Amino acid sequence: MNGIHRKGLAALAVLGFILPLAAQASAQQLKAPDDIKMTLRLLVQVSNDFKRQITNKNFARVPHEFMEYTEAADAVRSAMKGESADLKAKVETRLKGAVASYQKVSDMSATAKETDVDKLMAEHAKAVTAMNAVFDLFPAALRPDPNLPPPGRGGRRGAGAGA
């Protein structure tokens, strides 16, 4: 019994060592991993901006966020320039799907009323799922963490300033 446990633990240890190395190696196979990582983070940032405008009921601002989302998507395409045709095609298909989902949120916001926040947030959640499908095409090391606070003082409003 102890022998089986030991073997299991050893196998887990080996996996724990190999998996991060494999992820790192696949990230290194990409031509511009840093640019890709940065542009994927931009998609998350703009997606969070959508959410903020909806919860603040600043619906008129949402189409502007959609414009920024398309710019962030173009930034991803630009970062992908040197990658394989196969990966580019897969990313493009899912990216188009994500952009279409965010466009739906934007279109709904144009005619939204005060009471439509929940409806818009539900549609936004669908758009986030479509965006995550893009991230799934990349190694874990490049995928942005949607729960990660933005750089700088994000999430610490007025910290140290009495605000």
Add this chain to the structure above:
Amino acid sequence: MRSYVLPPARLSRRAMLLGCLAAAPLTFAGCGRTRKDEPLVADLSIESDGDFLAFRPDELTCPSGALVTLTFHHRGKYLSARHNWVLVYPGQLEAVDKAVEHNEGIIAGDDRRVIAWTPMCDKGGMVMTRFTAPAGGDYPFFCSTPGHGECMQGVLHVTA
């Protein structure tokens, strides 16, 4: 054209010593006056963290009463989001941010909660503002573009 050549002065050691002693207080008084008359100045520089909603650096320092020249550089490359730099009194950030939310983030010139602000700036651009640093303390600053203030903020430390 006429030129004058002054004859070499012949002074005794005692006269020279007395002259130096008399001149010393005047020299120090002169130094003091120059320092008092010259206004304190501070040149501050700040930029956006590329296209991300963050200031770099997010903490600045200047002495109280200084004439501050602040330059903000929008380092974005991809997104058309505009940014600015707005300095407010402690405890006023959220209120000012909320007040301009439905006005494209434009700061009203007569808002007494605001100490200084730059105009809105497009990606790649640079804007500037000049103001006199307030009394010692920590003053929050932020970008007033709707939705940015929550993330894009920092603190100006004014030393007394």
